[in-house]
């Protein structure tokens with residue numbers, strides 16, 4: 269079998285090796301099911317135990333009780349861009365959007381199809397290289413919610429803390445979910461596609477306050493009404509993806525929970541940013557007060573050098589460092605499952621590449 273290399277993919281991203289091994293061991297026979305987890309009913313006791321465990325670890329990690337519903341939906345974070353306003357902007361005066369990147373723009377565009385979506389603040393003037401300061405955000409009178417994107421995967425910026433605003437927040441946390449403690453009481457709903465920090469592609473975790481669900485108007489399409497999924501296991505969920513998420517959640521808990529994740533992620537990001545800051549050869553894309561701990565973006569003196577960097581890094585065992593096609597440059601995605609050794613290897617490769625080309 270080919271050897272595994274250090275993987276900096278922006279998503280689907282690296283999974284913890286322990287989790288992959290556990291799944292490998294269980295692939296043919298899941299516990300006492302005498303069949304793989306992909307071959308049993310989503311209403312079986314074995315699958316019910318998986319979701320019960322996932323729910324209970326999520327509640328413990330995030331400090332949320334039964335006043336929150338936990339949903340495992342399909343359609344990716346992209347479907348949430350539409351489902352959120354469909355449920356919470358329909359029949360309401362307006363909603364506000366913090367536009368800090370391509371995904372946030374996508375969420376805003378979908379909301380405009382439903383109702384009066386307004387831009388609270390935007391970083392488009394500087395190619396989304398910063399997070400607008402909280403005092404510049406305009407929250408409208410009567411706004412149903414403020415939608416924020418906690419981490420801008422493409423340009424590499426991140427909200428540095430959970431903002432305090434006068435309306436409930438709805439957060440797209442796809443690329444930094446469970447990478448640090450979260451003040452859940454500030455949010456009405458949070459969603460995250462699993463494929464970066466908490467599992468494989470195929471499931472989107474949605475956390476929603478039960479109180480918030482009461483605002484949903486009747487008459488929405490059944491599958492798109494959050495209440496359908498909060499009430500009951502309405503249809504076949506993405507069983508294998510949820511199974512993997514449960515394993516990742518147990519792995520996070522074993523490592524010490526969200527405080528431990530933050531310490532680990534601060535350390536990895538610190539190593540990379542201090543390398544970038546020590547030299548003019550590498551130029552960070554994000555403004556230093558807005559830097560992401562998950563997606564570290566930087567440029568080299570020319571596109572030609574960037575291409576060589578990506579190619580030579582791959583040959584040295586460092587995968588998927590090419591920036592997003594719309595942004596260019598280099599992007600190192602260092603989600604929870606990316607080990608410190610991977611980042612150390614990258615930093616050492618950067619020094620080597622600079623010494624040859626600087």
Ligand SMILES: Cc1ncc(COP(=O)(O)O)c(C=O)c1O
Nearest residue numbers: 344345346371421440442443461
């Ligand atoms: C912050 C953010 N939101 C939304 C998406 C879209 O997610 P999906 O592909 O699950 O629809 C991505 C994908 O990279 C993302 O990074």
